[in-house]
Amino acid sequence: MAQDILNKKATEVLIIGGSAGSLEVILHALPLLSNPLKIAIIIVLHRKSSSESILTELLCIKTSIPVKEADEKEFIKSGTIYLAPADYHLLIEKDRTFSLDYSEKINFSRPCIDLTFQTAAEVYRESLAALLLSGANADGVEGLELIQLTGGLTAVQNPEDAKISYMPQHALDKLKPDLILNKDEVADFINRLH
Protein backbone atom coordinates (compact mmCIF):
# COMPACT_ATOMS: atom_id res chain seq x y z
CA MET A 1 0.00 0.00 0.00
CA ALA A 2 2.77 2.35 0.99
CA GLN A 3 4.41 1.88 -2.37
CA ASP A 4 1.22 2.57 -4.27
CA ILE A 5 0.52 5.86 -2.69
CA LEU A 6 4.11 7.04 -3.04
CA ASN A 7 4.20 6.13 -6.70
CA LYS A 8 0.95 7.91 -7.42
CA LYS A 9 1.71 11.20 -5.73
CA ALA A 10 3.93 13.94 -7.01
CA THR A 11 5.34 15.83 -4.07
CA GLU A 12 7.13 19.16 -4.10
CA VAL A 13 7.59 19.76 -0.42
CA LEU A 14 7.75 17.61 2.71
CA ILE A 15 7.23 19.24 6.08
CA ILE A 16 8.41 17.34 9.11
CA GLY A 17 6.93 18.41 12.42
CA GLY A 18 8.18 17.17 15.74
CA SER A 19 8.52 17.88 19.41
CA ALA A 20 10.15 16.00 22.28
CA GLY A 21 11.90 12.88 21.03
CA SER A 22 11.75 13.80 17.34
CA LEU A 23 15.29 15.00 16.81
CA GLU A 24 16.72 11.49 17.10
CA VAL A 25 14.42 10.33 14.31
CA ILE A 26 15.69 13.08 12.03
CA LEU A 27 19.32 12.48 12.93
CA HIS A 28 18.81 8.81 12.17
CA ALA A 29 17.24 9.44 8.76
CA LEU A 30 19.49 12.23 7.46
CA PRO A 31 22.60 10.18 6.60
CA LEU A 32 20.41 7.78 4.61
CA LEU A 33 18.86 10.38 2.32
CA SER A 34 19.91 10.36 -1.31
CA ASN A 35 21.56 13.47 -2.59
CA PRO A 36 20.37 15.27 -4.68
CA LEU A 37 17.06 15.43 -2.96
CA LYS A 38 14.15 15.71 -5.42
CA ILE A 39 11.95 17.74 -3.10
CA ALA A 40 12.35 20.49 -0.51
CA ILE A 41 12.18 19.50 3.15
CA ILE A 42 11.03 21.91 5.83
CA ILE A 43 11.65 20.87 9.42
CA VAL A 44 9.63 22.49 12.19
CA LEU A 45 10.77 21.44 15.64
CA HIS A 46 9.81 22.65 19.06
CA ARG A 47 12.97 23.61 20.86
CA LYS A 48 14.54 25.94 23.33
CA SER A 49 15.34 29.25 21.67
CA SER A 50 18.93 29.14 22.90
CA SER A 51 19.92 26.00 21.01
CA GLU A 52 19.53 27.88 17.74
CA SER A 53 22.52 27.65 15.42
CA ILE A 54 23.69 24.49 17.12
CA LEU A 55 20.76 22.59 15.70
CA THR A 56 21.53 23.61 12.11
CA GLU A 57 25.12 22.52 12.62
CA LEU A 58 24.02 19.25 14.14
CA LEU A 59 21.92 18.46 11.07
CA CYS A 60 24.59 19.64 8.64
CA ILE A 61 27.06 17.10 9.94
CA LYS A 62 24.69 14.27 9.09
CA THR A 63 24.18 14.86 5.39
CA SER A 64 25.75 16.34 2.28
CA ILE A 65 22.37 17.80 1.27
CA PRO A 66 22.37 21.55 1.94
CA VAL A 67 20.75 22.33 5.31
CA LYS A 68 19.95 25.88 6.33
CA GLU A 69 17.73 27.93 8.56
CA ALA A 70 14.79 29.35 6.57
CA ASP A 71 15.32 33.06 5.92
CA GLU A 72 12.36 35.39 5.70
CA LYS A 73 11.31 36.00 2.04
CA GLU A 74 13.59 33.18 0.88
CA PHE A 75 12.36 31.20 -2.12
CA ILE A 76 11.76 27.51 -1.36
CA LYS A 77 13.96 25.37 -3.59
CA SER A 78 13.96 21.63 -4.05
CA GLY A 79 17.13 19.83 -3.02
CA THR A 80 17.37 21.81 0.19
CA ILE A 81 16.52 21.11 3.81
CA TYR A 82 15.17 24.13 5.67
CA LEU A 83 14.89 24.47 9.40
CA ALA A 84 12.34 26.76 11.07
CA PRO A 85 14.16 29.37 13.16
CA ALA A 86 13.63 29.28 16.91
CA ASP A 87 11.00 31.55 18.43
CA TYR A 88 9.26 32.62 15.20
CA HIS A 89 6.35 31.03 13.39
CA LEU A 90 7.28 29.93 9.89
CA LEU A 91 4.64 30.67 7.25
CA ILE A 92 4.52 29.75 3.57
CA GLU A 93 3.49 32.43 1.08
CA LYS A 94 1.62 31.87 -2.18
CA ASP A 95 4.72 32.76 -4.18
CA ARG A 96 6.56 29.90 -2.43
CA THR A 97 8.65 32.02 -0.18
CA PHE A 98 8.97 31.84 3.58
CA SER A 99 7.77 34.52 5.92
CA LEU A 100 8.29 34.79 9.64
CA ASP A 101 5.76 35.83 12.22
CA TYR A 102 6.29 36.83 15.83
CA SER A 103 2.70 36.48 17.00
CA GLU A 104 1.54 34.70 20.16
CA LYS A 105 2.58 31.14 20.84
CA ILE A 106 0.06 28.55 19.72
CA ASN A 107 -0.23 25.20 21.53
CA PHE A 108 2.46 26.69 23.81
CA SER A 109 4.78 26.68 20.83
CA ARG A 110 6.63 29.03 18.53
CA PRO A 111 7.30 27.81 15.91
CA CYS A 112 3.89 26.21 15.75
CA ILE A 113 3.71 23.15 13.51
CA ASP A 114 0.00 23.64 12.76
CA LEU A 115 0.67 27.06 11.31
CA THR A 116 3.34 25.91 8.86
CA PHE A 117 1.17 22.92 7.92
CA GLN A 118 -1.86 25.13 7.37
CA THR A 119 -0.22 27.83 5.28
CA ALA A 120 1.65 25.22 3.23
CA ALA A 121 -1.52 23.19 2.64
CA GLU A 122 -3.24 26.22 1.13
CA VAL A 123 -0.31 26.81 -1.22
CA TYR A 124 0.92 23.35 -2.22
CA ARG A 125 -2.30 21.36 -1.81
CA GLU A 126 -1.88 17.89 -3.46
CA SER A 127 1.84 18.35 -3.86
CA LEU A 128 2.46 18.66 -0.13
CA ALA A 129 3.54 15.83 2.15
CA ALA A 130 3.75 16.01 5.91
CA LEU A 131 5.25 13.79 8.56
CA LEU A 132 4.42 14.19 12.24
CA LEU A 133 6.87 12.71 14.72
CA SER A 134 7.25 12.10 18.43
CA GLY A 135 6.10 14.70 20.96
CA ALA A 136 4.23 15.50 24.15
CA ASN A 137 2.05 18.16 22.56
CA ALA A 138 -1.03 18.21 20.32
CA ASP A 139 0.55 20.65 17.87
CA GLY A 140 0.49 19.57 14.23
CA VAL A 141 -2.59 17.36 14.34
CA GLU A 142 -5.07 19.94 13.12
CA GLY A 143 -2.71 20.98 10.38
CA LEU A 144 -2.34 17.38 9.33
CA GLU A 145 -6.12 17.09 9.05
CA LEU A 146 -6.16 20.09 6.75
CA ILE A 147 -3.37 18.64 4.61
CA GLN A 148 -5.45 15.52 4.20
CA LEU A 149 -8.46 17.62 3.26
CA THR A 150 -6.54 19.52 0.59
CA GLY A 151 -5.24 16.31 -0.95
CA GLY A 152 -1.74 16.15 0.47
CA LEU A 153 0.10 13.06 1.67
CA THR A 154 0.08 12.46 5.43
CA ALA A 155 2.44 10.32 7.47
CA VAL A 156 2.72 9.82 11.20
CA GLN A 157 5.39 8.13 13.27
CA ASN A 158 4.18 4.88 14.82
CA PRO A 159 3.34 5.88 18.42
CA GLU A 160 4.80 2.64 19.67
CA ASP A 161 8.06 3.45 17.98
CA ALA A 162 8.08 7.09 19.13
CA LYS A 163 9.98 8.17 22.19
CA ILE A 164 6.96 10.20 23.30
CA SER A 165 3.79 8.73 21.87
CA TYR A 166 1.36 11.56 22.70
CA MET A 167 1.62 13.60 19.51
CA PRO A 168 1.52 10.77 16.95
CA GLN A 169 -1.15 8.95 18.97
CA HIS A 170 -3.27 12.09 19.05
CA ALA A 171 -2.91 12.27 15.26
CA LEU A 172 -4.09 8.69 14.87
CA ASP A 173 -7.07 9.38 17.11
CA LYS A 174 -8.10 12.21 14.81
CA LEU A 175 -7.32 10.96 11.32
CA LYS A 176 -6.24 8.03 9.24
CA PRO A 177 -2.92 9.02 7.71
CA ASP A 178 -1.67 7.54 4.45
CA LEU A 179 1.32 6.03 6.21
CA ILE A 180 2.40 5.05 9.70
CA LEU A 181 6.16 4.82 9.88
CA ASN A 182 8.79 3.48 12.22
CA LYS A 183 11.96 5.44 12.73
CA ASP A 184 13.81 3.02 10.46
CA GLU A 185 11.41 3.62 7.59
CA VAL A 186 11.58 7.39 7.49
CA ALA A 187 14.60 7.72 5.19
CA ASP A 188 13.18 5.28 2.68
CA PHE A 189 9.88 7.16 2.72
CA ILE A 190 11.61 10.45 2.00
CA ASN A 191 13.78 8.96 -0.75
CA ARG A 192 10.68 7.79 -2.57
CA LEU A 193 9.05 11.20 -2.64
CA HIS A 194 9.35 12.82 -6.01
Place this chain on the structure above:
Amino acid sequence: MQESLITDENVELLLADLLEVYGYDFTDYSRASLKRRINRLYSLDKFPSFAEFRYHLRSDATYLKRFVEQITVNVTEMFRDPGFYKALREEVLPNLGTYPFIRIWLAGCSTGEEAYSMAILLQEANLFHKSLLYATDINPSVLEKAGKGIFPLSQMKQYSENYILSGGKKDFSSYYSANYDLAKFDEVLKTKMIFSTHNLVSDHSFNEFQLILCRNVLIYFDKDLQAKVFKLFDESLDNLGFLALGSKETLQFSPIASKFKKSGSEKIWRKIS
Protein backbone atom coordinates in the same frame (compact mmCIF):
# COMPACT_ATOMS: atom_id res chain seq x y z
CA MET B 1 -9.01 22.57 11.05
CA GLN B 2 -10.64 23.75 7.87
CA GLU B 3 -9.50 25.86 4.97
CA SER B 4 -9.51 29.58 5.62
CA LEU B 5 -13.00 31.00 5.26
CA ILE B 6 -11.55 34.20 3.93
CA THR B 7 -9.95 33.44 0.58
CA ASP B 8 -6.93 35.08 -1.02
CA GLU B 9 -9.30 37.02 -3.27
CA ASN B 10 -11.28 38.23 -0.23
CA VAL B 11 -8.08 39.49 1.32
CA GLU B 12 -7.23 41.47 -1.81
CA LEU B 13 -10.70 43.04 -1.83
CA LEU B 14 -10.38 44.15 1.78
CA LEU B 15 -6.92 45.59 1.23
CA ALA B 16 -8.15 47.51 -1.80
CA ASP B 17 -11.07 48.85 0.25
CA LEU B 18 -8.82 49.96 3.09
CA LEU B 19 -6.70 51.89 0.67
CA GLU B 20 -9.59 53.38 -1.27
CA VAL B 21 -11.85 54.30 1.64
CA TYR B 22 -9.38 55.09 4.42
CA GLY B 23 -6.00 55.57 2.77
CA TYR B 24 -4.45 52.74 4.82
CA ASP B 25 -2.07 50.83 2.59
CA PHE B 26 -1.44 47.22 3.58
CA THR B 27 -1.01 46.02 0.00
CA ASP B 28 2.74 45.47 0.40
CA TYR B 29 2.42 43.33 3.52
CA SER B 30 3.23 39.63 3.40
CA ARG B 31 -0.04 37.85 2.86
CA ALA B 32 0.14 34.67 4.96
CA SER B 33 0.12 36.48 8.28
CA LEU B 34 -2.49 39.03 7.13
CA LYS B 35 -4.77 36.29 5.87
CA ARG B 36 -4.52 34.42 9.13
CA ARG B 37 -5.24 37.52 11.22
CA ILE B 38 -8.18 38.56 9.01
CA ASN B 39 -9.63 35.06 9.27
CA ARG B 40 -9.26 35.14 13.01
CA LEU B 41 -11.04 38.47 13.22
CA TYR B 42 -13.79 37.29 10.90
CA SER B 43 -14.50 34.32 13.17
CA LEU B 44 -14.07 36.30 16.37
CA ASP B 45 -16.59 38.95 15.33
CA LYS B 46 -19.00 36.33 14.01
CA PHE B 47 -19.91 37.86 10.70
CA PRO B 48 -22.59 35.87 8.84
CA SER B 49 -20.86 36.36 5.50
CA PHE B 50 -17.85 37.92 3.86
CA ALA B 51 -20.09 40.48 2.18
CA GLU B 52 -21.31 41.63 5.58
CA PHE B 53 -17.76 41.79 6.92
CA ARG B 54 -16.65 43.84 3.96
CA TYR B 55 -19.60 46.18 4.16
CA HIS B 56 -19.02 46.75 7.85
CA LEU B 57 -15.38 47.58 7.32
CA ARG B 58 -16.13 49.96 4.47
CA SER B 59 -18.89 51.85 6.21
CA ASP B 60 -17.91 51.94 9.87
CA ALA B 61 -14.80 53.95 10.70
CA THR B 62 -14.77 52.73 14.29
CA TYR B 63 -14.55 49.18 13.02
CA LEU B 64 -11.55 50.22 10.95
CA LYS B 65 -9.73 50.93 14.20
CA ARG B 66 -10.42 47.45 15.49
CA PHE B 67 -9.46 45.94 12.15
CA VAL B 68 -6.05 47.63 12.06
CA GLU B 69 -5.42 46.71 15.68
CA GLN B 70 -6.28 43.10 15.07
CA ILE B 71 -4.45 42.42 11.83
CA THR B 72 -1.14 43.81 13.06
CA VAL B 73 0.93 41.67 15.43
CA ASN B 74 1.83 43.43 18.67
CA VAL B 75 3.70 40.78 20.62
CA THR B 76 6.83 42.16 22.28
CA GLU B 77 9.09 41.71 25.30
CA MET B 78 11.54 43.62 27.46
CA PHE B 79 15.19 42.91 26.72
CA ARG B 80 14.19 40.41 24.05
CA ASP B 81 17.37 38.79 22.67
CA PRO B 82 19.65 39.75 25.58
CA GLY B 83 22.73 39.48 23.35
CA PHE B 84 21.35 42.29 21.24
CA TYR B 85 20.93 44.59 24.24
CA LYS B 86 24.40 43.64 25.41
CA ALA B 87 25.76 44.80 22.06
CA LEU B 88 23.83 48.06 22.42
CA ARG B 89 25.44 48.60 25.83
CA GLU B 90 28.93 47.72 24.76
CA GLU B 91 29.23 48.83 21.15
CA VAL B 92 26.58 51.44 20.43
CA LEU B 93 26.03 53.49 23.59
CA PRO B 94 29.72 54.37 24.08
CA ASN B 95 29.62 55.88 20.58
CA LEU B 96 26.41 57.77 21.24
CA GLY B 97 27.96 59.16 24.41
CA THR B 98 30.13 61.49 22.34
CA TYR B 99 27.07 63.41 21.07
CA PRO B 100 25.80 66.41 23.02
CA PHE B 101 22.27 65.22 22.46
CA ILE B 102 21.02 61.75 21.56
CA ARG B 103 17.87 61.09 19.53
CA ILE B 104 16.62 57.53 19.25
CA TRP B 105 13.71 56.31 17.12
CA LEU B 106 11.90 53.11 18.03
CA ALA B 107 9.80 52.40 14.95
CA GLY B 108 7.01 49.85 15.50
CA CYS B 109 7.47 50.02 19.27
CA SER B 110 4.18 48.26 20.05
CA THR B 111 3.26 48.43 23.76
CA GLY B 112 6.58 49.98 24.71
CA GLU B 113 8.59 47.17 26.32
CA GLU B 114 11.47 47.99 23.99
CA ALA B 115 11.35 51.69 24.85
CA TYR B 116 11.50 51.02 28.60
CA SER B 117 14.39 48.59 28.07
CA MET B 118 16.20 51.26 26.08
CA ALA B 119 15.56 53.89 28.74
CA ILE B 120 17.04 51.58 31.37
CA LEU B 121 20.15 51.06 29.25
CA LEU B 122 20.55 54.80 28.83
CA GLN B 123 20.19 55.39 32.56
CA GLU B 124 22.80 52.80 33.35
CA ALA B 125 25.17 54.31 30.78
CA ASN B 126 24.62 57.76 32.29
CA LEU B 127 23.25 59.07 29.00
CA PHE B 128 19.62 59.33 29.94
CA HIS B 129 19.68 63.03 30.80
CA LYS B 130 20.73 63.98 27.26
CA SER B 131 18.58 61.48 25.36
CA LEU B 132 15.16 61.56 23.76
CA LEU B 133 13.28 58.44 22.71
CA TYR B 134 10.73 58.74 19.90
CA ALA B 135 8.52 55.68 20.12
CA THR B 136 6.15 55.28 17.16
CA ASP B 137 3.69 52.74 15.86
CA ILE B 138 0.87 52.57 13.34
CA ASN B 139 -1.54 51.44 16.04
CA PRO B 140 -2.72 54.15 18.48
CA SER B 141 -4.00 51.73 21.09
CA VAL B 142 -0.62 50.08 21.67
CA LEU B 143 0.90 53.54 22.10
CA GLU B 144 -1.68 54.33 24.73
CA LYS B 145 -0.54 51.27 26.65
CA ALA B 146 3.10 52.16 26.11
CA GLY B 147 2.45 55.55 27.67
CA LYS B 148 1.27 53.93 30.88
CA GLY B 149 4.38 51.84 31.40
CA ILE B 150 2.44 49.14 33.18
CA PHE B 151 3.15 45.52 32.29
CA PRO B 152 2.00 42.16 33.70
CA LEU B 153 3.90 41.21 36.84
CA SER B 154 3.93 37.62 35.62
CA GLN B 155 6.43 38.66 32.92
CA MET B 156 8.96 40.14 35.31
CA LYS B 157 10.80 36.93 36.09
CA GLN B 158 11.57 36.42 32.39
CA TYR B 159 12.42 40.11 31.86
CA SER B 160 14.69 40.11 34.88
CA GLU B 161 16.58 37.12 33.48
CA ASN B 162 16.85 38.82 30.10
CA TYR B 163 18.04 42.00 31.79
CA ILE B 164 20.81 40.21 33.65
CA LEU B 165 21.89 38.36 30.50
CA SER B 166 22.07 41.71 28.72
CA GLY B 167 24.69 42.83 31.23
CA GLY B 168 22.38 44.55 33.73
CA LYS B 169 23.97 44.81 37.16
CA LYS B 170 21.09 46.11 39.24
CA ASP B 171 18.18 44.46 40.88
CA PHE B 172 15.65 44.59 38.04
CA SER B 173 12.77 45.03 40.49
CA SER B 174 14.21 48.42 41.46
CA TYR B 175 12.80 49.73 38.17
CA TYR B 176 9.16 49.02 38.93
CA SER B 177 6.69 48.87 41.75
CA ALA B 178 4.46 45.84 41.98
CA ASN B 179 0.77 46.31 42.51
CA TYR B 180 -1.39 43.19 42.52
CA ASP B 181 -0.57 41.50 39.22
CA LEU B 182 0.91 44.58 37.57
CA ALA B 183 4.36 46.12 37.44
CA LYS B 184 4.44 49.89 37.06
CA PHE B 185 7.71 51.19 35.72
CA ASP B 186 9.48 54.18 37.25
CA GLU B 187 7.84 57.40 36.01
CA VAL B 188 11.26 58.92 35.40
CA LEU B 189 11.83 56.53 32.49
CA LYS B 190 8.88 58.10 30.69
CA THR B 191 10.15 61.65 30.97
CA LYS B 192 12.38 61.17 27.93
CA MET B 193 9.87 59.34 25.77
CA ILE B 194 7.65 60.80 23.08
CA PHE B 195 4.89 58.56 21.78
CA SER B 196 3.34 59.22 18.41
CA THR B 197 1.60 57.37 15.62
CA HIS B 198 3.71 57.00 12.51
CA ASN B 199 2.96 54.77 9.56
CA LEU B 200 6.15 53.43 7.99
CA VAL B 201 4.30 52.84 4.72
CA SER B 202 3.12 56.36 4.12
CA ASP B 203 4.62 58.84 6.62
CA HIS B 204 7.84 60.72 6.10
CA SER B 205 11.03 61.24 7.99
CA PHE B 206 10.45 63.58 10.93
CA ASN B 207 13.87 64.10 12.49
CA GLU B 208 17.49 63.05 12.41
CA PHE B 209 18.54 60.26 14.74
CA GLN B 210 21.72 58.70 16.06
CA LEU B 211 20.04 55.33 16.53
CA ILE B 212 16.98 53.74 14.93
CA LEU B 213 15.53 50.50 16.25
CA CYS B 214 13.00 48.73 14.07
CA ARG B 215 12.70 45.16 15.20
CA ASN B 216 10.26 42.50 14.03
CA VAL B 217 8.27 44.90 11.90
CA LEU B 218 9.95 44.39 8.52
CA ILE B 219 9.23 40.64 8.59
CA TYR B 220 5.62 41.61 7.85
CA PHE B 221 6.56 43.66 4.75
CA ASP B 222 7.40 42.42 1.27
CA LYS B 223 10.80 43.12 -0.27
CA ASP B 224 9.75 46.32 -2.06
CA LEU B 225 8.24 47.83 1.04
CA GLN B 226 11.28 46.79 3.06
CA ALA B 227 13.47 48.65 0.57
CA LYS B 228 11.28 51.73 0.82
CA VAL B 229 11.43 51.71 4.61
CA PHE B 230 15.21 51.25 4.57
CA LYS B 231 15.41 54.37 2.45
CA LEU B 232 13.32 56.22 5.00
CA PHE B 233 15.67 55.08 7.77
CA ASP B 234 18.70 56.09 5.76
CA GLU B 235 17.25 59.58 5.32
CA SER B 236 16.47 59.77 9.02
CA LEU B 237 19.90 58.73 10.28
CA ASP B 238 22.78 60.94 11.23
CA ASN B 239 26.00 60.41 9.25
CA LEU B 240 27.47 57.90 11.64
CA GLY B 241 24.17 56.71 13.03
CA PHE B 242 23.18 53.14 13.90
CA LEU B 243 20.33 51.02 12.57
CA ALA B 244 19.21 47.99 14.60
CA LEU B 245 16.88 45.28 13.29
CA GLY B 246 15.23 42.13 14.64
CA SER B 247 17.24 38.94 14.91
CA LYS B 248 15.90 37.52 11.63
CA GLU B 249 15.96 40.72 9.59
CA THR B 250 18.79 41.98 7.45
CA LEU B 251 19.96 45.04 5.59
CA GLN B 252 22.23 42.86 3.50
CA PHE B 253 20.38 42.71 0.20
CA SER B 254 18.76 46.13 0.36
CA PRO B 255 19.57 49.06 -1.94
CA ILE B 256 21.19 51.00 0.92
CA ALA B 257 23.42 48.11 2.05
CA SER B 258 26.57 49.69 0.60
CA LYS B 259 26.17 52.77 2.78
CA PHE B 260 26.24 50.71 5.95
CA LYS B 261 28.70 48.52 7.76
CA LYS B 262 27.64 45.71 10.05
CA SER B 263 28.89 46.14 13.57
CA GLY B 264 29.54 42.90 15.48
CA SER B 265 27.50 39.73 15.33
CA GLU B 266 24.13 41.26 16.26
CA LYS B 267 21.76 42.87 13.75
CA ILE B 268 23.25 46.34 14.12
CA TRP B 269 24.60 48.42 11.22
CA ARG B 270 26.45 51.72 11.22
CA LYS B 271 26.08 54.28 8.49
CA ILE B 272 29.43 55.00 6.88
CA SER B 273 28.57 57.40 4.07
